[in-house]
Amino acid sequence: MVRLDVFLPNPEATDALASCVARTQTAPAVIWLKGDLGAGKSAFSRAYLRSLGVAGAIKSPTYTLVELYDLPEGKQAAHLDLYRLAGPDDLEFLGLPERQALHLVLIEWPEQGAQALGDADLQITFAMEGDGRTARLYAKNSSAAQWLSRIAEAIAKVPLRVASA
Numbered sequence: 092m093v094r095l096d097v098f099l100p101n102p103e104a105t106d107a108l109a110s111c112v113a114r115t116q117t118a119p120a121v122i123w124l125k126g127d128l129g130a131g132k133s134a135f136s137r138a139y140l141r142s143l144g145v146a147g148a149i150k151s152p153t154y155t156l157v158e159l160y161d162l163p164e165g166k167q168a169a170h171l172d173l174y175r176l177a178g179p180d181d182l183e184f185l186g187l188p189e190r191q192a193l194h195l196v197l198i199e200w201p202e203q204g205a206q207a208l209g210d211a212d213l214q215i216t217f218a219m220e221g222d223g224r225t226a227r228l229y230a231k232n233s234s235a236a237q238w239l240s241r242i243a244e245a246i247a248k249v250p251l252r253v254a255s256a
């Protein structure tokens with residue numbers, strides 16, 4: 092499966108989607124989160140990190156550009172917001188751990204230079220739809236396509252509605 096659209100009528104649905112994606116992640120992953128201001132990228136990220144077991148405060152990386160989290164089993168996650176990145180060269184000053192040390196990299200506003208950090212496995216584009224949101228999930232490689240199939244199976248077991256295939 093290379094694309095999956097999910098309707099998210101309320102913030103709880105965004106949390107439920109994040110939990111489905113997090114629970115089915117079996118390998119280190121880079122996820123690009125696209126969508127307008129307020130589309131739900133940070134809300135999704137917060138719920139994802141909670142699902143991975145992050146217990147403490149989850150701050151928005153709006154001004155710091157990156158927040159790092161320790162995960163259970165000694166792994167780490169990075170949550171980036173590149174909206175205020177001046178240019179791709181500034182990425183090297185963010186102090187990101189080596190890619191191998193990161194179980195998860197969530198990147199908001201990847202349009203601002205995330206290519207310099209490597210390709211995404213999954214891209215999720217959030218859009219306003221009435222009072223809710225639509226999330227479009229794209230698998231960017233073959234293992235991500237398998238992941239997307241697992242996500243679809245997980246979604247089928249919770250109150251989330253697939254908008255189209």
Ligand SMILES: Nc1ncnc2c1ncn2[C@@H]1O[C@H](COP(=O)(O)OP(=O)(O)OP(=O)(O)O)[C@@H](O)[C@H]1O
Nearest residue numbers: 099100101102105128129130131132133134223224
């Ligand atoms: N499915 C949903 N339906 C309605 N509201 C939602 C939904 N998901 C999240 N929200 C709400 O929308 C807002 C999203 O804000 P959030 O900070 O996540 O946006 P963002 O995409 O990260 O924006 P920015 O580009 O400014 O970082 C929050 O108030 C959240 O509660």
Ligand SMILES: [Mg+2]
Nearest residue numbers: 132133172199
């Ligand atoms: Mg945000």
